[in-house]
Structure formats: C-alpha cells, structure tokens
Amino acid sequence: MTRFIFITGGVVSSLGKGLCSASLGALLQARGYRVRLRKLDPYLNVDPGTMSPYQHGEVYVTDDGAETDLDLGHYERFTGVSSRGSDSVTTGRIYSNVIAKERRGDYLGGTVQVIPHVTDAIKEFITSDITDEDFILCEIGGTVGDIESLPFLEAIRQLGNELGEERTLFMHLTLVPFISAAGELKTKPTQHSVKELLGLGIQPDILMCRIDRPLPQSDRRKIALFCNVREEAVIPAMDVDTIYHVPISYHDEGLDTQVCKHFKLPTDKEPDLTRWFDIVNHVRKPEGEVTIAVVGKYVQLKDAYKSLSEALEHGGIANRVKVKLDWIDSEIFEREDAVSHLEHVDGILVPGGFGERGAQGKIEAAKFARERKVPYFGICFGMQMAVIEAARNIAGIAKASSTEFGPTPDAVVGLMTEWTKGNEVQRRTSETDKGGTMRLGAYPCALKTGSRVAEIYGSPSISERHRHRYEVNINYKKDLEKTGLTFSGMSPDGVLPEIVEYPDHPWFVGVQFHPELKSKPFEPHPLFTSFIAAAVQQSRLV
Ligand code: GLN
Numbered sequence: 328m329t330r331f332i333f334i335t336g337g338v339v340s341s342l343g344k345g346l347c348s349a350s351l352g353a354l355l356q357a358r359g360y361r362v363r364l365r366k367l368d369p370y371l372n373v374d375p376g377t378m379s380p381y382q383h384g385e386v387y388v389t390d391d392g393a394e395t396d397l398d399l400g401h402y403e404r405f406t407g408v409s410s411r412g413s414d415s416v417t418t419g420r421i422y423s424n425v426i427a428k429e430r431r432g433d434y435l436g437g438t439v440q441v442i443p444h445v446t447d448a449i450k451e452f453i454t455s456d457i458t459d460e461d462f463i464l465c466e467i468g469g470t471v472g473d474i475e476s477l478p479f480l481e482a483i484r485q486l487g488n489e490l491g492e493e494r495t496l497f498m499h500l501t502l503v504p505f506i507s508a509a510g511e512l513k514t515k516p517t518q519h520s521v522k523e524l525l526g527l528g529i530q531p532d533i534l535m536c537r538i539d540r541p542l543p544q545s546d547r548r549k550i551a552l553f554c555n556v557r558e559e560a561v562i563p564a565m566d567v568d569t570i571y572h573v574p575i576s577y578h579d580e581g582l583d584t585q586v587c588k589h590f591k592l593p594t595d596k597e598p599d600l601t602r603w604f605d606i607v608n609h610v611r612k613p614e615g616e617v618t619i620a621v622v623g624k625y626v627q628l629k630d631a632y633k634s635l636s637e638a639l640e641h642g643g644i645a646n647r648v649k650v651k652l653d654w655i656d657s658e659i660f661e662r663e664d665a666v667s668h669l670e671h672v673d674g675i676l677v678p679g680g681f682g683e684r685g686a687q688g689k690i691e692a693a694k695f696a697r698e699r700k701v702p703y704f705g706i707c708f709g710m711q712m713a714v715i716e717a718a719r720n721i722a723g724i725a726k727a728s729s730t731e732f733g734p735t736p737d738a739v740v741g742l743m744t745e746w747t748k749g750n751e752v753q754r755r756t757s758e759t760d761k762g763g764t765m766r767l768g769a770y771p772c773a774l775k776t777g778s779r780v781a782e783i784y785g786s787p788s789i790s791e792r793h794r795h796r797y798e799v800n801i802n803y804k805k806d807l808e809k810t811g812l813t814f815s816g817m818s819p820d821g822v823l824p825e826i827v828e829y830p831d832h833p834w835f836v837g838v839q840f841h842p843e844l845k846s847k848p849f850e851p852h853p854l855f856t857s858f859i860a861a862a863v864q865q866s867r868l869v
Contacts, residue, residue, distance in 0.1 A: 329457050330590055331495045333483045334466045335529075337520025338502040342537045345398030347500055347564065348466040349405035350573040354583040356406055357574070357598035360461040364402035365414045365453065366395070368468040369475035373419040377762050384630030388794045388844055389414070392768025398466060400634045404847050405574070413456035418475060421448045441478050449482035471499070471523050484528040492532075496589050499524060499531035500564070503538040503546070512538070514550050521554040531556060532589055533582070535564045560585050571606045571848055606644060606848045613649040617673040617862040622692040624685040626654035635678050635706070638846035642855035646863055657688030665695045674702040674834075674862035677709030679794070679841060683732040690716045702834035702861040704854070707795055710837030711740045714799050714807065714827060721810035724803075731797050739807075743798045746823060755796070765796045770818065772825040772840070778815035779828050780836060783857045788819070791840035798839065799824040834861035 332351070336344045345366075352362045368375075375383050376394030387400040393412030403410050425448050429439050453465055467483065469476040487495045501517040517536060524531060534556050536542060542563035551558040562580045567573055577583070578600060587594045619639060625631035636652060643650035655668055657677075665688075669675060675696045677689045686708075693713040696703035705713040711729060718727035718739045729740035743766060745754050755764060769790045774781040781787060799807075801822060804814060816826025816838070829835040836854065846852035 328494065329460050330462050330493075331453065331486065331490065332462060332464045332498060332586065333487075333495065334464065334498045334500065335471050335480070335524065335531075336467075336469070336500045337471045337523065338516040340470050342500050342502055343564075344466055344468075344500050345396075345401045346405075346570055346573055347535055347577075348398070348464050349401040350577050351498075351582060351586065352402060352408075352462075352464055353405040353574045353603070354578055354598055354600075355462050355586070357600055357603075358583060358587070358596070361459055362406055362462045362464060363408060363414065363457070363460045364399075364406065364410075364464045364466070366398050366402075366416075366466050366468060367449070367452070367479050368396055368415070368417040369473060369479060370417055370468075371419040371422070371475075372417060373423055373762060374415070374417060376765075380625045380631030381628055384628065385633045385635075386794070387634065388767060388792045388841065390769040390790075390792060394763065394767065394794070396468070397630060397633045398468075400637070400844065403845075404634075404637060407847055407850065411456065413452075416449075416452045418478070421445060421452070421478075424448055442481060445478050446482040446485060449479055450486055453482070453486065471520055471527075477527070480524075480527050480529060487529070493590065496533065496586060497524075497529055497531045498533040498535060500535045500537065503536045503542065503550075503563075505539060512540070512542070512546055514546055514553070517550055518553045521556075525555075533560045533562060533585055535562050535577075535582070537564050537566075539566050541565065560589075569607060569610045571603060571610060574603050575600055575607065602849045609644045609647060610640070613643065613647060615648040615863065615866070616651055617643070617648050617859060617866050618651045618653055618671065619674045619676055619859075619862060620653045620655050620669055620672040620692070621676050621678060622655045622657045622660075622689055623678050624657060624680050624682075626656050629654075632678055634841070634843040634846070635676075637848075638843035638852055638855045639676070639859070641846045641848050641851035642859035644848060645851040645856040646859045648859065648863055650859060650862075655692075657685040657692065660688035660691040661685075665691045669695050669699075669701070672701065673866040674704065674858060676704045676706070676858075677712055678706050678843075680708035681731070686712060686729075686732065690719075694720060697829065697832065697835060700833050702858060702865055703832075703836070704834075704858045705837035706843065707793075707839060707841060710827060710839055711797065711799060713835075713837045714812070715739055717807055717810045717812050718803065722803075722806045724806065727803075729797055737803075739800055739803050740797050741800045742796060743823075746818070747820065766793050766798075768792055770840070772816045773819050774826070775813065775815040775817075778813060778826075779830065779834075780815050780826050780854075783853050785853070789816075791825075791838070791842055792844045793840045795839060799827070833864065834858060 334348045374394045384397045389410045395415035399410040689712040693716040718724040727737045727739040728735040825839045827837045842854045
C-alpha cells in the first residue's frame with residue numbers, strides 16, 4: 328500500500344522544504360521503506376528549463392531527460408533514488424495538458440474548470456507512475472497563502488479525504504523567529520500560517536518549526552494548542568552546521584517516529600543512520616583543505632550551482648578534505664589578468680553555462696590551467712571553452728568559436744542539428760522552440776582504453792546526463808588532437824565528442840555532460856573524487 332505525505336510551507340519561502348522532504352525520505356528509507364519524492368511547482372512555466380538560474384536556481388536534469396526543479400537534486404542526493412520526469416510538475420504543465428485535452432474534445436459538452444478538471448489532473452500526477460513504493464512524498468512549492476498554489480492545496484485536500492488518514496499525512500514547515508528586541512521566540516507566524524491552511528480544509532498532522540535555537544517546551548505546547556496538533560508532532564527543525572546532519576537531527580526530534588505512528592507502523596526498531604553519521608563525521612573532521620576556483624556567470628546565487636557545489640563537497644568527503652570554493656565571475660578576466668585571481672587555487676572548475684557574456688573569461692581560465700598545470704575540470708560549457716582555447720591558442724585557429732555566440736568561420740563548437748536518442752533520430756534547427764529541445768538526459772558514452780577517464784570510471788562505457796544544444800565539431804578533431812588534446816569519450820556512434828583530456832597535464836578533463844547531477848554524499852562521483860585528489864596533490868606543490 329502506497330502512502331502519501333504532503334509537505335507544504337508557510338510564513339516565508341526559503342525555509343528548506345526541499346531538504347526537509349529529502350531528509351524525511353532518507354529517514355523512512357533508513358527504516359527499510361521504499362520512497363519516491365515529487366515536487367509540484369505553482370509557477371506557469373511548463374518546466375524551469377527556460378528560466379534563468381537567477382530566478383529559480385539550477386535546472387536539475389533527470390535520466391529520462393526532464394528539466395526539473397533543483398529540489399529533485401536534494402531528493403536524489405539524500406535517497407539515491409533516481410528521479411524521473413514524472414516526479415516534477417508545474418501549474419504550466421498541468422494547464423497545458425488540460426487545455427490540450429479540451430482541444431482534443433475530451434471534455435466535449437462540459438465547462439472546463441479548476442475544480443474538478445485541474446485538480447483531477449493534479450491528483451492524477453500525484454498518484455501515477457507508482458510501482459512498489461511505500462511512500463510518495465509530495466512537496467508543494469511556494470508558500471501557503473499564494474494565489475498560485477491554491478489548486479495544488481485543494482487537490483491534496485481532496486486526496487486526503489479520498490484516501491483517508493491511513494494513507495495520507497500533511498506536514499507543514501513554518502518559521503519560529505527570534506525577535507531580538509523582545510528577546511523572545513514568536514509562535515504567531517506559525518499560528519497564522521496553520522490558520523491559512525485550515526481555511527483551505529487542511530489540518531496539518533506534523534509541524535516542522537524552523538528555528539535558530541532550541542524550542543522551549545512551553546512554546547511547543549503553545550503551538551500544539553493553537554494549531555490543533557499533538558505536542559510530540561511539533562518538531563523543532565534547528566539550523567545545523569552541515570545539511571547532511573539534517574536527517575539525524577530530525578530523527579532525534581522524533582520526526583520519523585511521528586510519521587510511523589500516524590500510519591500505525593511499528594516504531595520499536597531504530598532506523599539505520601550509520602551512513603549519515605559517517606558523512607557528518609567526514610565533513611566535520613577534514614584532514615586538510617583545498618581551494619577550488621569556480622569560474623562562472625551566476626556566482627552571486629549559489630543555488631545556480633547547487634549540484635555542483637554538493638558534488639565538490641562529496642569529492643572532499645571522499646578525500647577527507649574540506650573543499651573551499653572561490654566563486655569567481657568570469658567577466659573579471661576580461662578586465663583583469665587571471666593570474667592574481669587564480670594563482671593561489673588548487674583547482675579550477677568551469678561549470679555549465681549559456682551565452683557569450685563571460686565566455687572569454689572562461690577561456691582565459693582554461694588557458695591559465697593548461698599553461699600552469701593546475702587541475703582543470705570543464706563541465707559542458709566549461710569543456711567547450713577549453714576546446715576553443717586549444718583551437719585558438721595552440722592549433723592557431725584564430726577565429727575558433729561557438730555558433731552559440733553568432734556566426735563564425737570556424738565553428739569548433741556548433742549547433743547540434745541531428746543526433747540519435749535510443750532508436751530515434753532527433754532533429755533541430757536554429758528556429759526550433761527553446762523549451763525542452765536540448766539534448767537532454769542520460770546518454771551512453773564510450774571511453775578510450777588507457778585514457779585517464781577510463782581509469783577513473785574503471786569501466787569502458789558510462790552513462791551521464793546531458794543538457795546542451797551545442798557540441799564540439801568532430802571535423803576539427805584532427806587539428807585539436809595535434810594540440811595534445813585527446814578525445815577520450817565519444818558517443819557510441821563515434822559522432823559526438825563527450826570527453827576531452829590532456830594526457831600530459833596533471834589533471835585536465837572536459838566533459839560535455841553534467842556529472843554533478845549524479846553525485847551523492849555516500850557515493851561521490853568518481854570524476855569529482857579524482858579532481859579533488861588532484862587538487863590535494865596540487866596543494867602540496869603550492
Ligand atoms: N550553452 C552550451 C550548450 O548549449 C552549454 C550548455 C551547458 O553548459 N549546460 O551547448
């Protein structure tokens with residue numbers, strides 16, 4: 328029997344609902360249950376793929392090629408369960424499906440309305456594509472009280488009614504702020520937010536209270552009384568020093584026990600949290616430190632590179648070092664010399680990116696890393712820029728560029744107009760719609776025997792997730808190989824370059840895919856483990 332846990336948020340946004348959901352998923356898993364996590368986002372974009380990272384943070388890509396909210400990354404990192412396209416939906420997608428049905432005539436004769444048609448579509452999303460999961464955790468984006476999230480809240484209210492409390496649980500995340508002028512914690516925002524939920528017909532079963540200090544028993548009692556929740560089900564969610572401590576701290580506060588009690592599941596056995604204790608131990612007691620420069624465009628907003636910073640931390644965990652990140656806006660190299668900014672770092676990473684702004688700075692960063700023999704990791708755009716750097720500065724192709732930046736006589740990186748996905752040929756032109764049309768999701772890649780990456784992966788073929796529209800042009804392969812660059816990973820049909828490396832450099836790898844999306848704290852991605860190991864070596868030289 329699959330049970331549904333609905334997670335809503337109140338008072339303010341950015342309380343960490345995604346982490347909270349992911350941590351509960353991890354706790355239920357540690358009790359031996361099978362879980363899947365889902366995200367329902369109230370905005371009107373069909374998916375976040377066309378949004379700037381400044382709007383909503385990183386776009387997380389699933390194996391099956393969906394562009395989703397970054398919370399799906401938390402879900403995967405905490406549970407190890409691969410997310411699917413069917414785990415992420417937005418108001419935009421729900422409406423476009425409902426409207427497409429209306430045009431087809433599926434509702435012929437009927438007036439199409441939010442209730443029941445839109446709410447039915449939401450319920451169908453929540454309850455579909457389930458196999459043997461014991462729990463489906465559904466996080467509702469936004470904050471209770473937003474106009475946009477009303478249909479989602481109405482849909483989960485209906486589900487609660489239809490499936491009954493044996494199969495549904497409502498969990499609400501709120502904030503208990505400390506008002507320094509009064510020297511007091513305040514429970515009123517929580518009371519108001521629960522009132523708002525009650526007005527929509529939802530009585531929360533569990534309250535998670537974000538708080539920066541211990542919650543006194545008297546406040547806990549007060550919240551319970553005013554919000555009509557049992558006292559034990561008012562769970563303080565205190566700030567912690569590492570996100571990987573969240574499952575442990577929620578367990579200590581009784582979260583998983585309360586969830587099991589609600590569903591009348593046994594609570595006598597403790598969950599196995601060994602994996603989380605190990606990770607926290609590694610994070611808290613590093614044996615050294617390395618500094619990695621991340622040279623990108625959206626460096627002011629850390630959420631824009633969420634999976635990346637996590638994956639780097641995982642690389643640190645694997646090497647027992649703390650990874651300090653130096654976020655550098657690549658545009659700075661267009662005004663200033665790279666040397667002063669990069670001289671002290673142990674590794675340079677150029678992440679994924681789009682558009683010409685800041686590209687030259689990334690090329691400079693790749694050049695610095697190549698010439699100074701500093702470990703370099705180029706991801707997607709970071710690989711493309713490293714290739715352009717080699718073409719311009721070693722192969723002598725002065726005008727080498729990417730068609731992403733406009734017409735160029737030497738399109739060393741060019742628009743992909745045709746590629747195969749499974750048995751299907753995908754075709755694109757520069758006129759194609761922008762949404763959902765990149766080369767997305769998991770694709771296989773064959774590794775060259777004897778290459779650094781073959782050794783790192785320990786396997787001749789791999790599968791990694793992609794999200795790109797441009798690709799290194801195979802016609803320049805020979806010229807580029809003369810620069811010393813090896814094409815060490817190719818699509819199995821040999822058409823698309825997937826990985827390049829310099830064998831005579833301590834560590835210089837560019838990958839067309841996004842390995843950061845698959846890294847987990849308890850299973851660090853081999854490329855990140857190896858990159859950080861190289862940075863550790865480098866730090867001994869500096
Ligand atoms: N803009 C580049 C492309 O579309 C790289 C994309 C990325 O880094 N994710 O190919």
